[in-house]
Amino acid sequence: MRKRRDSLASVVAKDLAERIERGDYAVGDKIPIEAQLCEMFNVSRTVVREAIATLRSEGLVTSRHGVGVFVEERANPALSITKEAAGELSEVLELLELRLGVEVEAAGLAARRATEDDLRAIRDVFDKACDLDAFAEQPRELDYAFHLAIARASGNGWMAKFMDFIGPVIIPRSQLLHASQPEITRDYLRQMVDEHRRILDAIAAGDAVAAQEAMRMHLSTSLERYRKRLVES
Amino acid sequence: MRKRRDSLASVVAKDLAERIERGDYAVGDKIPIEAQLCEMFNVSRTVVREAIATLRSEGLVTSRHGVGVFVEERANPALSITKEAAGELSEVLELLELRLGVEVEAAGLAARRATEDDLRAIRDVFDKACDLDAFAEQPRELDYAFHLAIARASGNGWMAKFMDFIGPVIIPRSQLLHASQPEITRDYLRQMVDEHRRILDAIAAGDAVAAQEAMRMHLSTSLERYRKRLVES
DNA sequence: GCCTCATCAGTTGTCTGATGACTGCGCAAT
DNA sequence: ATTGCGCAGTCATCAGACAACTGATGAGGC
Numbered sequence: 001m002r003k004r005r006d007s008l009a010s011v012v013a014k015d016l017a018e019r020i021e022r023g024d025y026a027v028g029d030k031i032p033i034e035a036q037l038c039e040m041f042n043v044s045r046t047v048v049r050e051a052i053a054t055l056r057s058e059g060l061v062t063s064r065h066g067v068g069v070f071v072e073e074r075a076n077p078a079l080s081i082t083k084e085a086a087g088e089l090s091e092v093l094e095l096l097e098l099r100l101g102v103e104v105e106a107a108g109l110a111a112r113r114a115t116e117d118d119l120r121a122i123r124d125v126f127d128k129a130c131d132l133d134a135f136a137e138q139p140r141e142l143d144y145a146f147h148l149a150i151a152r153a154s155g156n157g158w159m160a161k162f163m164d165f166i167g168p169v170i171i172p173r174s175q176l177l178h179a180s181q182p183e184i185t186r187d188y189l190r191q192m193v194d195e196h197r198r199i200l201d202a203i204a205a206g207d208a209v210a211a212q213e214a215m216r217m218h219l220s221t222s223l224e225r226y227r228k229r230l231v232e233s
Numbered sequence: 234m235r236k237r238r239d240s241l242a243s244v245v246a247k248d249l250a251e252r253i254e255r256g257d258y259a260v261g262d263k264i265p266i267e268a269q270l271c272e273m274f275n276v277s278r279t280v281v282r283e284a285i286a287t288l289r290s291e292g293l294v295t296s297r298h299g300v301g302v303f304v305e306e307r308a309n310p311a312l313s314i315t316k317e318a319a320g321e322l323s324e325v326l327e328l329l330e331l332r333l334g335v336e337v338e339a340a341g342l343a344a345r346r347a348t349e350d351d352l353r354a355i356r357d358v359f360d361k362a363c364d365l366d367a368f369a370e371q372p373r374e375l376d377y378a379f380h381l382a383i384a385r386a387s388g389n390g391w392m393a394k395f396m397d398f399i400g401p402v403i404i405p406r407s408q409l410l411h412a413s414q415p416e417i418t419r420d421y422l423r424q425m426v427d428e429h430r431r432i433l434d435a436i437a438a439g440d441a442v443a444a445q446e447a448m449r450m451h452l453s454t455s456l457e458r459y460r461k462r463l464v465e466s
Numbered sequence: 467g468c469c470t471c472a473t474c475a476g477t478t479g480t481c482t483g484a485t486g487a488c489t490g491c492g493c494a495a496t
Numbered sequence: 497a498t499t500g501c502g503c504a505g506t507c508a509t510c511a512g513a514c515a516a517c518t519g520a521t522g523a524g525g526c
Contacts, residue, residue: 007507044510053284066516156330300490300505
């Protein structure tokens with residue numbers, strides 16, 4: 001008896017969502033009015049209204065005051081990362097590959113389009129990380145900031161958004177891994193700064209191909225590091 | 234006077250969401266009970282409940298029957314494309330650039346990892362498009378199917394997901410553009426098939442760099458086509 | 467005949483009051 | 497000290513009413 005497990009409103013919402021998804025009500029159609037839905041599900045109007053509020057917030061329907069509730073075009077494809085998925089190391093690896101593709105392109109675009117301000121922003125972050133002591137304190141954050149600055153410099157809003165999207169997933173997970181296996185050595189940091197420098201120089205020089213190549217190198221090495229850990233675990 | 238523009242429930246939901254986002258109520262905290270919220274916003278419980286139903290469906294809070302409503306950990310970063318954004322030609326261009334980065338990488342990975350089945354799937358789609366008559370009938374769909382097959386062959390689930398995510402946005406918009414400016418000539422289709430062939434051959438040969446290069450070429454040309462239209466319009 | 471506008475029916479939005487159901491806590495009984 | 501019970505707080509649901517809005521219809525003026 002798990003009837004009591006889910007609220008009536010959520011049951012109605014799920015049922016309606018399913019019907020819409022299945023095409024019982026076509027896009028643009030008006031779904032039954034509240035009174036009819038009450039009768040269909042044997043619930044009060046409160047419940048129906050809450051269910052519809054849910055669907056509305058999910059973008060499945062829109063309400064028009066005094067007219068009715070209409071099925072909305074399902075045009076909200078979303079790439080979302082659930083906590084479970086981000087927990088798997090293999091998933092993080094795949095995510096890194098995706099990130100590599102985007103960032104290589106971002107570096108290339110940045111080399112072609114970066115403004116003076118963009119360059120200054122990248123250089124600022126880079127300079128901060130040059131101080132190895134500061135870098136050692138929050139390696140993930142500074143590294144991420146560097147990459148984010150480049151994405152912004154690409155002049156492509158979606159790339160910056162993509163980094164915003166992927167950042168919170170990459171950083172904390174990495175910290176977890178880092179905590180269990182703290183192998184960030186001075187040498188590693190120095191190598192990182194070198195790689196960053198190559199990227200920065202290429203972008204500053206406006207050399208798109210070199211920037212792409214440098215970025216690919218940089219991300220490939222960290223990808224390899226993760227891959228090793230996967231094998232080990 | 235746009236007070237009547239938004240429903241009270243959505244106003245309350247937005248306000249509460251903002252407070253939560255701002256940290257007025259910390260994660261795990263109980264937010265004020267319904268009665269208090271009614272007083273705060275001078276609305277009825279119906280409105281408050283609908284607002285909370287919205288927040289709940291967005292994952293910002295969870296309700297515990299008989300206890301209270303609690304702020305949930307915000308862990309659902311999502312990259313989503315709204316219709317408004319996808320409508321702008323310039324946005325589509327930026328989206329294409331993002332796609333280029335991902336697909337170049339996907340092509341490279343596919344060259345290294347594609348199984349026999351993967352290759353067969355890609356080849357199947359390619360063969361279909363070789364029949365120029367069939368290709369001419371649904372050029373966007375077949376082109377997209379080809380790219381999707383490659384993303385699948387990359388062995389990276391996120392890349393396939395990314396294509397799923399971006400496909401519905403790219404295809405219909407392209408059709409719109411196409412309808413207003415039907416310049417898909419026989420020559421263009423033939424060129425497309427050639428470009429596809431180069432990609433396919435490189436992947437089949439396991440040559441990652443060549444596959445990347447071919448994919449970059451292919452997408453760059455269509456990117457240029459769109460860019461021209463942007464200038465024209 | 468055609469246009470304008472008031473009216474009206476239908477529907478969602480909001481309010482109100484009441485009751486049911488669930489949880490956590492304290493208190494009493496053992 | 498432990499257990500069981502009841503109570504207060506809170507969310508969930510119900511029922512009914514009125515307000516606000518929309519689209520269509522029809523009457524009236526031109």
